[in-house]
Amino acid sequence: MTGAEALARLTAAYDDRLGEARRRKAAGATIVGYFLNSVPVELIVAVGLDPVRLVGDPGRRASIADRYMEEYMDGEVRSIFGSMLTGDFDFADLVVIPRTSEVYLQLYYFLREMPRWEPDAPVPETYLFDLLQSPHWLTARWDESRMRSFAKRLETLGGRPVDDGALAEAIRLCNRLRSALQAASSLWRGETRLDGIDALKVIGAASVLAPEDAIAALDALAADPPEPLPSAPRLLLKGSPQSDPHVTALIEAAGGRVVAHDHVAGDPTFRALVAENDAPWEALAGHYQRHILGPRVHPQADQDAHFIALAQEAAIDGVIFFHDEWDDTLGWEYPDQRQLLEARGIPSLFLKRQPYFDPPAEDQRAAISDFLSQIAKVPA
Amino acid sequence: MTEDTRMAATHAANAYQKAGQARFREEVIAGGAPYVIAEAVTPHEIFHALDIPVISLPWYSAIISAKQLSPYYFGLMDKLGYHDGLPRYGSLPFMTTLDGDRDRAPYGGLPKPLMILERLRGDFGQKIGEQWARAFGGDVPLVSLDSSSLADLGSPWFDRNQHGWEELYGSDRLDFQVEQLKGVIALTEALTHRALDPEELRKVMHLVNQAGEQVDRAKRLIGGTKPVPVSLPEQLTNIMAATWNRGGQWAVDHLTAYCDEIEERIDKGYAICPNEKVRLLWVNNGLWFNTGFYRAFEESHGATFVWSMYSNFLSDGYRKYFDDGVDPLRALAARHISMNEQLHLPGWMAEWIVQQAKDYQCDGAVVLVPIGDRMSSFGTKICQLALEQAGIPTLELTASMVDSRLWDNDAMIAKVGRFIEERIAA
Ligand code: SF4
Ligand code: SF4
Numbered sequence: 001m002t003g004a005e006a007l008a009r010l011t012a013a014y015d016d017r018l019g020e021a022r023r024r025k026a027a028g029a030t031i032v033g034y035f036l037n038s039v040p041v042e043l044i045v046a047v048g049l050d051p052v053r054l055v056g057d058p059g060r061r062a063s064i065a066d067r068y069m070e071e072y073m074d075g076e077v078r079s080i081f082g083s084m085l086t087g088d089f090d091f092a093d094l095v096v097i098p099r100t101s102e103v104y105l106q107l108y109y110f111l112r113e114m115p116r117w118e119p120d121a122p123v124p125e126t127y128l129f130d131l132l133q134s135p136h137w138l139t140a141r142w143d144e145s146r147m148r149s150f151a152k153r154l155e156t157l158g159g160r161p162v163d164d165g166a167l168a169e170a171i172r173l174c175n176r177l178r179s180a181l182q183a184a185s186s187l188w189r190g191e192t193r194l195d196g197i198d199a200l201k202v203i204g205a206a207s208v209l210a211p212e213d214a215i216a217a218l219d220a221l222a223a224d225p226p227e228p229l230p231s232a233p234r235l236l237l238k239g240s241p242q243s244d245p246h247v248t249a250l251i252e253a254a255g256g257r258v259v260a261h262d263h264v265a266g267d268p269t270f271r272a273l274v275a276e277n278d279a280p281w282e283a284l285a286g287h288y289q290r291h292i293l294g295p296r297v298h299p300q301a302d303q304d305a306h307f308i309a310l311a312q313e314a315a316i317d318g319v320i321f322f323h324d325e326w327d328d329t330l331g332w333e334y335p336d337q338r339q340l341l342e343a344r345g346i347p348s349l350f351l352k353r354q355p356y357f358d359p360p361a362e363d364q365r366a367a368i369s370d371f372l373s374q375i376a377k378v379p380a
Numbered sequence: 381m382t383e384d385t386r387m388a389a390t391h392a393a394n395a396y397q398k399a400g401q402a403r404f405r406e407e408v409i410a411g412g413a414p415y416v417i418a419e420a421v422t423p424h425e426i427f428h429a430l431d432i433p434v435i436s437l438p439w440y441s442a443i444i445s446a447k448q449l450s451p452y453y454f455g456l457m458d459k460l461g462y463h464d465g466l467p468r469y470g471s472l473p474f475m476t477t478l479d480g481d482r483d484r485a486p487y488g489g490l491p492k493p494l495m496i497l498e499r500l501r502g503d504f505g506q507k508i509g510e511q512w513a514r515a516f517g518g519d520v521p522l523v524s525l526d527s528s529s530l531a532d533l534g535s536p537w538f539d540r541n542q543h544g545w546e547e548l549y550g551s552d553r554l555d556f557q558v559e560q561l562k563g564v565i566a567l568t569e570a571l572t573h574r575a576l577d578p579e580e581l582r583k584v585m586h587l588v589n590q591a592g593e594q595v596d597r598a599k600r601l602i603g604g605t606k607p608v609p610v611s612l613p614e615q616l617t618n619i620m621a622a623t624w625n626r627g628g629q630w631a632v633d634h635l636t637a638y639c640d641e642i643e644e645r646i647d648k649g650y651a652i653c654p655n656e657k658v659r660l661l662w663v664n665n666g667l668w669f670n671t672g673f674y675r676a677f678e679e680s681h682g683a684t685f686v687w688s689m690y691s692n693f694l695s696d697g698y699r700k701y702f703d704d705g706v707d708p709l710r711a712l713a714a715r716h717i718s719m720n721e722q723l724h725l726p727g728w729m730a731e732w733i734v735q736q737a738k739d740y741q742c743d744g745a746v747v748l749v750p751i752g753d754r755m756s757s758f759g760t761k762i763c764q765l766a767l768e769q770a771g772i773p774t775l776e777l778t779a780s781m782v783d784s785r786l787w788d789n790d791a792m793i794a795k796v797g798r799f800i801e802e803r804i805a806a
Contacts, residue, residue: 134500
């Protein structure tokens with residue numbers, strides 16, 4: 001596989017996520033769909049099933065969803081709710097909803113009510129993965145017990161029982177995927193050879209393809225990378241999840257380049273490896289409890305240190321904060337984060353309260369262009 | 381001036397609250413005694429049993445608003461970069477600390493607490509808590525109780541949660557919650573050099589159950605009597621005073637006197653709206669800045685609000701009975717473990733409110749959807765559908781709970797008036 005073929009494979013998988021999942025299903029896979037970055041794919045792999053990360057689509061808005069769900073829910077969650085009710089995810093044998101964000105917990109309860117109101121809706125079977133993320137020993141114990149119950153549930157889908165050896169092996173495989181992404185990330189964070197849209201697609205594709213396929217494509221891409229791109233102001237995009245590339249596309253159309261995605265669909269998904277020690281359950285629980293990015297993970301100072309480290313590694317010229325229209329969470333971090341940037345002389349733009357459906361593209365474009373023109377390093 | 385027709389109990393509740401505030405000022409603010417800042421849905425009972433005052437966040441926020449100070453603190457939030465879509469009301473107490481001007485804040489501002497106690501139901505409690513602890517100088521512990529969730533909401537919860545709570549909420553969740561509570565107790569003991577007396581905790585737990593029994597009695601009296609003998613604002617004053625002071629003998633005695641007085645009113649045939657034709661539910665957050673709204677339809681439409689979320693949650697939501705030999709801590713764990721689901725989540729919220737509509741003989745429901753506090757808006761659509769399915773017409777009002785200036789009273793009165801005329805009276 002050449003680098004170009006690998007990139008084509010990855011971007012195609014991202015562009016047609018649902019088609020890719022259906023093809024895997026048709027080829028005999030048992031698909032376990034999941035949301036966010038806080039479901040332990042290692043367990044799904046260890047029982048021999050096939051994880052596929054599911055996301056929303058700003059172009060998909062089902063009126064049936066609006067009958068039941070308040071408009072104040074994150075746009076992506078409303079889109080997902082509609083997709084769940086209209087059969088978009090019908091290939092999934094089980095859909096796992098992690099309790100690592102309040103709106104996803106709510107999504108779970110909304111779905112549980114649906115048989116009563118929409119008995120004919122093709123809602124897939126759901127599972128609540130009750131992962132908690134307070135940084136406490138007791139919580140780690142709780143999480144480990146949740147991992148074990150989750151494994152039991154997966155076994156009922158035809159998976160094999162998970163022993164320590166199988167789990168350790170799955171951890172190694174998923175770590176290899178993270179390492180392959182880390183290696184590939186120099187193509188956007190270092191000397192730029194992939195723009196921000198392709199970066200997002202490469203990261204996203206790794207959660208849609210089977211891990212072995214994703215690793216092969218990522219390795220091929222890193223070994224045979226595209227030519228460097230012309231230089232442009234280097235930006236970090238931070239805030240609400242951007243599983244969809246339209247914000248990145250706006251920024252890049254305005255002349256900027258997104259070289260780091262600091263949100264749960266971006267670079268942090270492969271930030272930390274799971275410890276490969278002799279207590280695999282404990283290591284897995286600790287990883288998802290404390291070492292991933294998420295709204296409930298704390299202390300915040302740790303998360304902010306990762307943010308600044310990413311900004312420095314990617315040698316950025318500026319940061320664009322982008323928050324969902326109904327954000328009630330990330331805004332509490334913003335004043336501290338702005339201060340951290342100011343102390344380092346890094347300019348930033350805050351796009352707050354941005355609608356997920358039908359965004360005001362003109363206003364966004366104007367704000368971004370204005371910001372870019374203020375960044376000192378804009379090439380003449 | 382019309383004569384004061386309020387209940388003796390209402391005056392007593394107000395006086396008790398005032399005395400409590402004076403005591404807080406004297407003992408804590410002037411005297412430096414320890415106290416705890418705690419979120420509403422947290423086990424205040426532990427501190428009640430240790431005789432440590434608790435400042436409950438919604439309570440202090442309400443005082444700030446009542447003193448018309450919220451515009452100033454919202455301005456400060458803007459200046460500091462907290463955007464205008466954040467749920468700001470509950471963070472007013474935090475802002476008094478960031479502001480640092482003790483002369484401006486109610487009661488001379490909150491001094492450094494023993495700890496800040498949060499329950500992590502939403503996603504941002506720990507973010508505010510960390511920053512607040514830092515603003516106090518960094519040596520105030522932030523204690524966060526994490527909140528596990530139920531995969532299956534067994535129903536109806538209100539029939540099963542007072543005695544059958546072990547099964548309803550799940551033993552593994554209760555085990556985890558009990559362990560977390562033990563951590564709170566151990567930390568409090570270490571910080572104060574006091575010891576929690578198990579007998580005292582047991583007593584507190586029994587007293588809360590007794591208070592809940594009186595609230596249940598009030599529910600039967602109010603729900604079963606047409607026309608209604610108590611106004612909703614007075615219900616709220618009496619019940620909330622008891623809720624914040626639950627676990628003391630005062631709450632039980634007060635609620636008993638309150639019920640006795642309701643009975644007297646019923647015996648005398650007293651009605652707040654003798655011409656009552658329509659009984660309404662008020663679903664969701666209270667209109668704290670304008671409780672007069674609840675009575676605005678009595679003369680014009682013979683319509684009166686007889687129930688809000690708080691009318692009998694102290695009965696249905698708080699009571700947890702436990703047998704001799706059962707650890708009262710486990711009952712305490714059960715009290716808060718699913719409170720949020722009971723009040724705000726699609727399935728459980730709807731089934732409870734439909735039952736309330738029946739128990740209070742309601743003809744219609746006004747559902748408030750708060751802007752700027754979306755956690756309290758979730759589930760309201762399904763709740764409305766469930767009420768309509770049960771034959772109870774509903775009206776949705778969307779309003780900011782943060783900013784009373786955005787409340788267009790005339791428009792809201794017209795809307796509710798039309799709803800009564802077109803959907804209920806017709
Ligand atoms: S700083 Fe990073 S690696 Fe260290 S505990 Fe926090 S999240 Fe994990
Ligand atoms: S009513 Fe709801 S929002 Fe208000 S304090 Fe209780 S749980 Fe919190």
